Structure formats: C-alpha cells, structure tokens
Amino acid sequence: NDISSALDKHKDVQNQLLQLQKELRSIETKKNVQKLISKASEKFYGLIGKTVNDREKDALKAKIKALEGENEQLSDRLGKAILEKERNGTKVFKAENDKEYYRQQMDNARTTSNRLRTENQELKTETKELKKELGKMKDLFNSEQLEALRHHFPNISKAMEEGKDLLKQITRSRGFGMGM
Known part of the structure; x- marks a missing residue:
C-alpha cells in the first residue's frame, strides 16, 4: 500500500514537472519575442528617423521583468518538484527494501517453525x-x-x-x- 501510494505520488510529481517545463519554455519564448519586437521596432523607427516612445520601452521592459520574475518562480517550482520526485523515489526504494526484509523475516520464521515442529515431534x-x-x-x-x-x-x-x-x-x- 505504501509502495503504490509512493508510486502514484511519484507519477503526479513527474506530471507536474513536465507541466512546469512547458510553462517555462512558453515564458522563455514570450520573453525572446518581446526582445525581438523591441529591437526590431528600434531599428524600424531608426530607419525612418523616429525613436520608439519611451513609454513603449518602459512597458516592454516591465513586461520583460515580469516574465523574468515568473520564469524565476517557475524555476523554483521546478526545483521543488524535482526534489519531491527524488524524495518519492527514495520512499519507493525504501518501501521495496522493507518489503524484501519482511519477506526474508517471514521465510526465516517459517524455517524455524518447521524445524521446531520436527524437533517437537521427535521429542x-x-x-x-x-x-x-x-x-x-x-x-x-x-x-x-x-x-x-x-x-x-x-x-x-x-x-x-x-x-x-x-x-x-x-x-x-x-x-x-x-x-x-
């Protein structure tokens, strides 16, 4: 029971990890597009002799900062999810070891019981x-x-x-x- 619950939790953490990686890629893409737009607009306006409005630059910089902050939060969540996955893997490993240990203990107890039955019959x-x-x-x-x-x-x-x-x-x- 502990093993199956640990495995289920392990699968959930893996799914969360995949979702966070997708979100991280999406944010990286948005950030890169914003930077490209900013550079392209500066070049475009530079060609026709105009400069980008300072408000537009500030808005783009604010968006970039927000995306970087979101990226950092997602990276933290990803790190926590990886740690959770490792902890769950450790729990699964420990549960499997415990299961093997108790199986060996039961085998030893059966062997001892059979030996004692034989000795008792002989006595x-x-x-x-x-x-x-x-x-x-x-x-x-x-x-x-x-x-x-x-x-x-x-x-x-x-x-x-x-x-x-x-x-x-x-x-x-x-x-x-x-x-x-």
Whole structure:
C-alpha cells in the first residue's frame, strides 16, 4: 500500500514537472519575442528617423521583468518538484527494501517453525519410548519401592503408569494380549 501510494505520488510529481517545463519554455519564448519586437521596432523607427516612445520601452521592459520574475518562480517550482520526485523515489526504494526484509523475516520464521515442529515431534516420540521403557521397569519393583517412587518422584511414577498403559495398548492392537 505504501509502495503504490509512493508510486502514484511519484507519477503526479513527474506530471507536474513536465507541466512546469512547458510553462517555462512558453515564458522563455514570450520573453525572446518581446526582445525581438523591441529591437526590431528600434531599428524600424531608426530607419525612418523616429525613436520608439519611451513609454513603449518602459512597458516592454516591465513586461520583460515580469516574465523574468515568473520564469524565476517557475524555476523554483521546478526545483521543488524535482526534489519531491527524488524524495518519492527514495520512499519507493525504501518501501521495496522493507518489503524484501519482511519477506526474508517471514521465510526465516517459517524455517524455524518447521524445524521446531520436527524437533517437537521427535521429542514426543522419544518421550513415548521412554514411558514404554519405564512401564516395562514397573514390574521390576515391589509395592514398597513403587510407593517410595510415587512419593519422592511423582513424575517418574506417573510416566511408569502411562508407559504400562501404552504397552497394554500396543499388545492389544497387535493381538498378543487378552487384556488385564
């Protein structure tokens, strides 16, 4: 969204820049025509022995000054438009870099997530196998020892019970046992 708005703004600034350049050319042309008219009229009147009226000269000079002032304003606007275009170009570049950075971050997060899922599954499998082993070991202890385990190591005792249950399920699913 930031990229598209920056691109739109960039296009607007380019259009403004083209318009200002056209206006600048138009003013330059008007200024040159006024100067040519002024010189031609002086020569024409000089040929027939007359001089240009001072008021006409002053009016032409005032027009030239006004056109030069307008030309200067347009040049300033053109400079500002160029700066705006460069700023927008920088914003577009930054937005594209940010987009690439976040894409890489998402790729890294996906890779990490997949690796953690795999590790978690491996740990679940390993835990299940350990519980089975503990379930097998439960038969090796007498009731006093099992009670001591239950009292001092409740997690191990619980894992032994779960392991014993897992072993019963496996035996039943393979058709080896009749159940207990």
